[in-house]
Amino acid sequence: MTTINSLEIDTPQGQSSLNGHAVPQAYCNAIRAHCCRRPAGSILKLEGDTSTSVFLLLSGWMAINKALPDGDKQIMDFLLASETIDPASADQFTSSVEVEALTDVSLSIIPRDAWRQLLATQGQLRMDHERRLAAARARLSEHLLRLGKASAEARIAYALIELYMRLKKNDPVCNGETFHLPLTQQQLGDFTGLSSVHVCRTLRRLKRHGLVETQDHMDVVIHDIDALAQTAKVDIAELHREIIPAA
Amino acid sequence: MTTINSLEIDTPQGQSSLNGHAVPQAYCNAIRAHCCRRPAGSILKLEGDTSTSVFLLLSGWMAINKALPDGDKQIMDFLLASETIDPASADQFTSSVEVEALTDVSLSIIPRDAWRQLLATQGQLRMDHERRLAAARARLSEHLLRLGKASAEARIAYALIELYMRLKKNDPVCNGETFHLPLTQQQLGDFTGLSSVHVCRTLRRLKRHGLVETQDHMDVVIHDIDALAQTAKVDIAELHREIIPAA
DNA sequence: CGAAGGATTGACTCGGATCAAATATCGTGG
DNA sequence: CCACGATATTTGATCCGAGTCAATCCTTCG
Numbered sequence A, B: 001m002t003t004i005n006s007l008e009i010d011t012p013q014g015q016s017s018l019n020g021h022a023v024p025q026a027y028c029n030a031i032r033a034h035c036c037r038r039p040a041g042s043i044l045k046l047e048g049d050t051s052t053s054v055f056l057l058l059s060g061w062m063a064i065n066k067a068l069p070d071g072d073k074q075i076m077d078f079l080l081a082s083e084t085i086d087p088a089s090a091d092q093f094t095s096s097v098e099v100e101a102l103t104d105v106s107l108s109i110i111p112r113d114a115w116r117q118l119l120a121t122q123g124q125l126r127m128d129h130e131r132r133l134a135a136a137r138a139r140l141s142e143h144l145l146r147l148g149k150a151s152a153e154a155r156i157a158y159a160l161i162e163l164y165m166r167l168k169k170n171d172p173v174c175n176g177e178t179f180h181l182p183l184t185q186q187q188l189g190d191f192t193g194l195s196s197v198h199v200c201r202t203l204r205r206l207k208r209h210g211l212v213e214t215q216d217h218m219d220v221v222i223h224d225i226d227a228l229a230q231t232a233k234v235d236i237a238e239l240h241r242e243i244i245p246a247a
Numbered sequence C: 001c002g003a004a005g006g007a008t009t010g011a012c013t014c015g016g017a018t019c020a021a022a023t024a025t026c027g028t029g030g
Numbered sequence D: 001c002c003a004c005g006a007t008a009t010t011t012g013a014t015c016c017g018a019g020t021c022a023a024t025c026c027t028t029c030g
Helices: A025-035 A112-123 A122-151 A152-168 A185-192 A196-208 A227-231 A236-243 B025-033 B112-121 B121-150 B151-170 B185-192 B197-207 B225-232 B236-243
Strands: A001-002 A007-009 A014-019 A021-024 A035-038 A043-045 A053-059 A060-069 A071-081 A097-099 A105-111 A178-180 A212-215 A219-222 B002-003 B006-009 B016-020 B022-024 B035-036 B043-045 B051-057 B061-068 B072-081 B098-101 B105-111 B178-180 B212-216 B218-222
Touching: A014 A236, A021 A025, A025 A035, A025 A112, A053 A112, A060 A185, A060 B121, A071 A122, A071 A185, A071 B121, A097 A152, A097 B016, A105 A112, A122 A152, A122 A236, A122 B061, A122 B072, A122 B121, A152 A185, A152 A196, A152 A227, A152 A236, A178 B022, A185 A196, A196 A212, A227 A236, A236 B212, B025 B105, B025 B112, B025 B218, B051 B112, B072 B121, B072 B185, B105 B151, B112 B121, B112 B212, B121 B151, B151 B178, B151 B185, B151 B197, B151 B218, B151 B225, B151 B236, B185 B197, B197 B212
Parallel strands: none
Antiparallel strands: A001 A007, A007 A014, A014 A021, A035 A105, A043 A097, A053 A105, A060 A071, A060 A097, A178 A219, A212 A219, B002 B006, B006 B016, B016 B022, B035 B105, B043 B098, B051 B105, B061 B072, B061 B098, B178 B218, B212 B218
């Protein structure tokens, strides 16, 4: 058995696994053929660039960004290991977003044609992909809803819950756990539409009230997940159904 | 030739047209089989409801909404004639959004299985669908970006431009034209994340500065599209590539 | 040790929300 | 056709959440 980062390749049987799933050989080959690494901070795709490939993240964190002409940046979504992003806009060739590595990453940059071919021929893969598309859409919706209607406290609480839940995937979220976010307060602000100063104040308020605590560089400790969910204005179970694709 | 609202059906040749496109017979049949009308104000799908169908809007306007537990509503996106929405979230069965008719509408509610079958067998249809998905994603991104980073003036200006452009599809946008939005200021506020009072003030400011004017119930007159685009912080040509699917 | 980037805190400002009242518009029935 | 009630729009006054500016305090790392 060979290993490409978080992707385990089990060549003899023609089957491998990513994320617990059996992965057909063709998929596996495509991933391997276009595998690469990039250091933290790399911009993998600029807004407006030609885009003919799909990004499949194997390990690390990436951000999907979009900026106003005056330079103000908004993080639309994060990309975690095993997730994909196709940056194409309606014309199918221009990227509508910027793709940035937040940590050192390894990923596979798969030509869109090959990717489509895979989806067309591999039924299971297509089903997975559709679930992930739906999950991404639901995530964007929840995010948009909070930027439109929720307070700074709710936005931060929501961001922490969303990311915690995505990191745990199908394991239940609970109190007393710690997880690491490879983000500065500035970046958390770029995600939540807040200034870094206000992110700081809001995090301290959440800590004062005993909901969560952040130590060092964004090691987040969950003290009271229920109160946090209430602050974020989410129902944990519903959110899970909505944004976490079934295994 | 029979006509179902904006969809022209040309039975003899087994080909029809929607939106200028040739439409295969199977598609046509599916649309007809699930066609219906709803009055303005109807809620076609509630957040959290079971969702096993895709909505294809034939005429009128719909809104895709999402609400916080305390009742605050955000309009995520509008649906115009010929556009589709699948309200499913990651679990593929629960709706993550509310679907509401803003005007009297006619639409086709197509079972997801039948819809998938169509997409799987009709190559052209699938290409169209992918472009529309990309367009919808790009729209959401632009919207999210403005809720996160832009002023009330920019949000309103952007909303007017986006809707104007979607109404004109592939025709160029220009000065002196008028179009109708079947929206109250309250609804425009629900879309842009502003109070109806502030929508009103902002529209009047735009009028005072000679950019756009709104008459009666949201008849919008474009006076200076370039200044409006600048206020909205968009490049008209780029936005068109991004959010309008090629014909 | 010093430099640099991030976090924290305080002081001040301002955009947009909220509350309230006045007008305007529309649909309906008499 | 007009009067009425319901629904939208407009305008004013006031308030508050979050931005901005600026100083200080860590950390980390060369």
